[in-house]
Amino acid sequence: xxxxxxxxxxxxxxxxxxxxxxxxxPAFGGNRRVPGLRREEVSLxxxxxxxxxxxxxxxxxxxxxxxxxxxxxxxxQLDEAETAHLFDLARTANASPVARTPxxxxxxxxxxxxxxxxxxxxxxAIVRNNYFDYLAANALGRALYAPxxxxxxxxxxxxxxxxxxxxxxxxxxxxxxxxxVAAMRGEAGRNPFDRKLTDLVGELSTRSERFRTLWAxxxxxxxxxxxxxxxxxxxxxxxxxxxxxxxPADPGLHLSTYTAEPGTASAxxxxxxxxxxxTDAAASVAAEPxxxxxRTPTPDHTSGRADS
Numbered sequence: 001x002x003x004x005x006x007x008x009x010x011x012x013x014x015x016x017x018x019x020x021x022x023x024x025x026p027a028f029g030g031n032r033r034v035p036g037l038r039r040e041e042v043s044l045x046x047x048x049x050x051x052x053x054x055x056x057x058x059x060x061x062x063x064x065x066x067x068x069x070x071x072x073x074x075x076x077q078l079d080e081a082e083t084a085h086l087f088d089l090a091r092t093a094n095a096s097p098v099a100r101t102p103x104x105x106x107x108x109x110x111x112x113x114x115x116x117x118x119x120x121x122x123x124x125a126i127v128r129n130n131y132f133d134y135l136a137a138n139a140l141g142r143a144l145y146a147p148x149x150x151x152x153x154x155x156x157x158x159x160x161x162x163x164x165x166x167x168x169x170x171x172x173x174x175x176x177x178x179x180x181v182a183a184m185r186g187e188a189g190r191n192p193f194d195r196k197l198t199d200l201v202g203e204l205s206t207r208s209e210r211f212r213t214l215w216a217x218x219x220x221x222x223x224x225x226x227x228x229x230x231x232x233x234x235x236x237x238x239x240x241x242x243x244x245x246x247x248p249a250d251p252g253l254h255l256s257t258y259t260a261e262p263g264t265a266s267a268x269x270x271x272x273x274x275x276x277x278x279t280d281a282a283a284s285v286a287a288e289p290x291x292x293x294x295r296t297p298t299p300d301h302t303s304g305r306a307d308s
Contacts, residue, residue: 125258
C-alpha cells in the first residue's frame with residue numbers, strides 16, 4: 001500500500017469532519033471553502049507550524065515524534081482506534097527496509113484452542129484470522145453462521161460484500177459493512193506490507209462498489225464488542241452481543257463469542273438453534289454409511305492359529 005497516500009487521505013478526511021464550532025474555534029467569515037477545519041486551524045490546535053502540518057498532511061510522517069502525534073490526535077479529535085491507526089502509519093513511515101516485512105502470524109490452530117471451542121456449548125464461538133477467514137467454530141458457531149460456512153473457504157468479508165444472501169442475513173447490513181471495513185482498515189494499518197491482506201482489499205475493491213466507497217472513507221474502528229442482529233434462516237431474527245478476543249499466543253488469530261440477553265426472544269431462539277444444531281448433527285451421523293465388517297481373521301488364543 002502507498003503509505004504517503006494513506007496518511008494524506010486519513011488526515012484530510014479527519015480534518016474535513018470537524019467544524020470550527022466542534023473544535024471550539026470562532027468561525028470567521030461565512031464563505032468557507034473546506035467542509036471542516038482549515039489546515040492553519042489544525043496547526044493552531046496541535047501547536048505546530050502551518051508548514052509542518054501541511055507536510056504531515058501531504059503524507060510525510062517521517063520523524064514525527066510521539067508528542068506531535070498525540071497533539072495531532074487531540075486536534076483532530078481522534079478516538080482510540082483512530083489514534084492507534086495514526087501511530088501505525090507513522091511507524092510504517094519510519095520503518096527501515098528490513099522491518100518492512102509482514103509480521104509473523106499463526107498458520108494453524110493449536111489443539112488446545114480446538115478443545116476450548118468444543119468445550120463452549122452454550123454460546124456460539126468462532127476463530128478467525130486477520131484476513132477475516134473463519135478457521136474454526138464450535139457446533140453452535142457453525143450453526144449461527146451457516147450461510148458463511150457454506151462457502152468453500154468461509155470468509156466474512158467476501159460473504160458480506162459478494163454474496164447476495166448477506167443483505168438478508170444481516171438486517172443492519174449497511175452498519176455491519178461499515179464496521180467490517182473500518183476493522184479491515186485498522187488491520188491494514190497494522191500490517192501494511194501483508195500481500196495477502198492487500199490482495200483481499202484489491203479483490204473486494206474490484207468486485208464491490210459498496211466496499212470501494214467505504215474503503216475510501218478511511219474510517220477505523222476496533223472490533224472488540226458490540227451488538228449484532230442476525231436473521232437466521234432457521235430460527236429467525238436474533239440480537240446478540242459479541243465479544244472479540246485476540247489470542248496472544250497465536251498472532252493474528254481472534255476468538256469471537258456471541259450471547260443473548262437472558263429472558264429475551266433472542267435467548268429463546270439461541271436455544272432453539274442449539275437444539276437444531278444438535279439434531280442436525282445426530283442426523284448427519286445416522287446418515288453415514290456403516291463401516292464394512294472387518295474380515296481380518298480373529299486369532300484363536302487357545303490354539304495359536306487364526307480361525308479360517
